[in-house]
Amino acid sequence: MKCFIAVYEQGSVSAAAQRLHMTQPPLSILLRKLEDELGVGLFDRSGHRLVPTATGELFYLRAKALQASLQAMRRELLEAEQGSRGTVHIGCATAASLFIMPGVMEHIAASGLKITVHVHEGETGYMLQRLRERSLDLIICRSQYTAPELENQVIMDEPLRLALPPGHRLHDRAQVHIGELRDERFLLHSSLLGSGISDMLLRACQDAGFTPDVVYWGVETLPMLLMVQKGLGVAFAPDSFSQLGMQGLPRLVPLDDPALRTHLNIIWPRHHPLPPAAERLKAIILERFAAQG
Known part of the structure; x- marks a missing residue:
């Protein structure tokens, strides 16, 4: 999901790979695996650029919301572990x-x-x-x-x-x-x-x-x-x-x-x-x- 968001926001696999500090081939493989797992196409690969499909646009919105939710959950769990959050x-x-x-x-x-x-x-x-x-x-x-x-x-x-x-x-x-x-x-x-x-x-x-x-x-x-x-x-x-x-x-x-x-x-x-x-x-x-x- 993190890789998909990077590709969507950078507009290319190469730029996303640089942002993620990884090489391009593994990133392309991860995108294909994600589409296979979801059973949908997230990008239109017919041109020179990766263009998000309508399904890809929807997945991006859900992925960003889920990413924010995961970050909030990690933060809350850390606060709970440190005693700065909870009910007494x-x-x-x-x-x-x-x-x-x-x-x-x-x-x-x-x-x-x-x-x-x-x-x-x-x-x-x-x-x-x-x-x-x-x-x-x-x-x-x-x-x-x-x-x-x-x-x-x-x-x-x-x-x-x-x-x-x-x-x-x-x-x-x-x-x-x-x-x-x-x-x-x-x-x-x-x-x-x-x-x-x-x-x-x-x-x-x-x-x-x-x-x-x-x-x-x-x-x-x-x-x-x-x-x-x-x-x-x-x-x-x-x-x-x-x-x-x-x-x-x-x-x-x-x-x-x-x-x-x-x-x-x-x-x-x-x-x-x-x-x-x-x-x-x-x-x-x-x-x-x-x-x-």
Whole structure:
């Protein structure tokens, strides 16, 4: 096909042979074989020049389109092999969708990468199961895991803040000690697997000499903050949530215990390689955010 295109565009076998860096006889043989294989005549050889037949004109149009398609396919395959093209399925906690993925997508756009990111949200245990089943490539969540089949790295570490209802007695304090909350109703994060925010807070309450009155266990932070704003209890949120600037959210007050911190973790399988696009996305996340861990 490449030889036919060269002969068609050069108008002669000799000129095409020079363009293709080959001798004329083999090129003439290739043209004859192509016509025999197709069962049609592509050139009129009655004169001194090769003149394309009507069938040859049609074949040229199709051949050029196919050549362009093959070139595009080669380019796409190379991009996929290098991780600059593909689809990545990533499980994200809401905080990851709010504070990690916008920066990641900005990097993808600025770098000209052709990576499509498919974000899945849900309960962390369910996402871990999907990661093990390979229907997810990566997970970004709050909980940490020590499992032989998983790699786990912190990508964002920040102080934990106390969310207080409007008009609360501690609302205007610069800092609050966990022991001052012994009579409050707590709204806490569920952590069925691994170690999460609630485990740390329960230990801090016990160290302060009380067991908190937990009236709500939830998965996501934003709904709990809205409940706090309605006066239904106190909750805890990472410092990054104070940057949202959304109306209807409660004030986040610093805690005086520097050990009360939380972090986002990226998790991926240890024993089998990621698809190239997922490996590229993981590298972007680690490069942009691991220094904050």
